[in-house]
Amino acid sequence: MDFTGKITGISIDIPTQKPVVALTADSDLPIQELKELGKCEKVDVIVKRHKDKRSLDANAYYWVLLTKLAKVHQWTNQEAHNRLLRRYGQLERLDGQLIAVPLPDTDKTETDILNKVEYHLMPTPKVTMMKGNIYRVYIMRRGSSTYDTVEMARLINGLIEDCRDSGISDSDIMTPFEKQKLYEQYGIGDESAVSENLRNMYS
Known part of the structure; x- marks a missing residue:
């Protein structure tokens, strides 16, 4: 699943001392698919600066x-x-x-x-x-x-x-x-x- 959006929150999980990143999507996403991904032990995440594609x-x-x-x-x-x-x-x-x-x-x-x-x-x-x-x-x-x-x-x-x-x-x-x-x-x-x-x- 690929989408554009913005980082709306960054915090530290106290027990693990690992970063917690919150993302807000620019458009609607399939909620059921997100729920299924939420059940996975791990997911691959790539976050990079957005660039407009040429026309x-x-x-x-x-x-x-x-x-x-x-x-x-x-x-x-x-x-x-x-x-x-x-x-x-x-x-x-x-x-x-x-x-x-x-x-x-x-x-x-x-x-x-x-x-x-x-x-x-x-x-x-x-x-x-x-x-x-x-x-x-x-x-x-x-x-x-x-x-x-x-x-x-x-x-x-x-x-x-x-x-x-x-x-x-x-x-x-x-x-x-x-x-x-x-x-x-x-x-x-x-x-x-x-x-x-x-x-x-x-x-």
């Missing part, structure tokens, strides 16, 4: 705009996506540690990695010798499907700037309604410019 609208917009950028540079969509994750994405960690992968330092390796869907890697300056061959160390990046709103905003902002640098016009980058949505959901763009664009549409 599906932003994901759809990202891929539409990414396709335009890929077309300009004659990349596949996946290659464009991996390039954007390298520039503006988030590092993957396992138990708090970065995930490093040594791979043959060849053009073929780089081409293959840029077109991978299953994982996302970024090359580093570090190289090493293994069995007489040169290997480059790559660092794993997180897939964008795991991003929260702040992380997705950074990725979309970077994509927009890359599109502008590639000669794609602002009118092709986003419509007034897309500007409005991105400003409301992610704070991307300028509020006055968004309002002016919408007024112009209906004037």
Whole structure:
């Protein structure tokens, strides 16, 4: 059972000297299921800071705009996506540690990695010798499907700037309604410019 809520009480159980934590859910929960869990000797509990998930609208917009950028540079969509994750994405960690992968330092390796869907890697300056061959160390990046709103905003902002640098016009980058949505959901763009664009549409 997963739910969002808040910690509404923290105390110490005197006999055991262990913490007692009270939680209040943001929405209704199945009481009978909670009662059944209450009969268990132990339950697994994970408490972490809540992060708003990115919207599906932003994901759809990202891929539409990414396709335009890929077309300009004659990349596949996946290659464009991996390039954007390298520039503006988030590092993957396992138990708090970065995930490093040594791979043959060849053009073929780089081409293959840029077109991978299953994982996302970024090359580093570090190289090493293994069995007489040169290997480059790559660092794993997180897939964008795991991003929260702040992380997705950074990725979309970077994509927009890359599109502008590639000669794609602002009118092709986003419509007034897309500007409005991105400003409301992610704070991307300028509020006055968004309002002016919408007024112009209906004037």
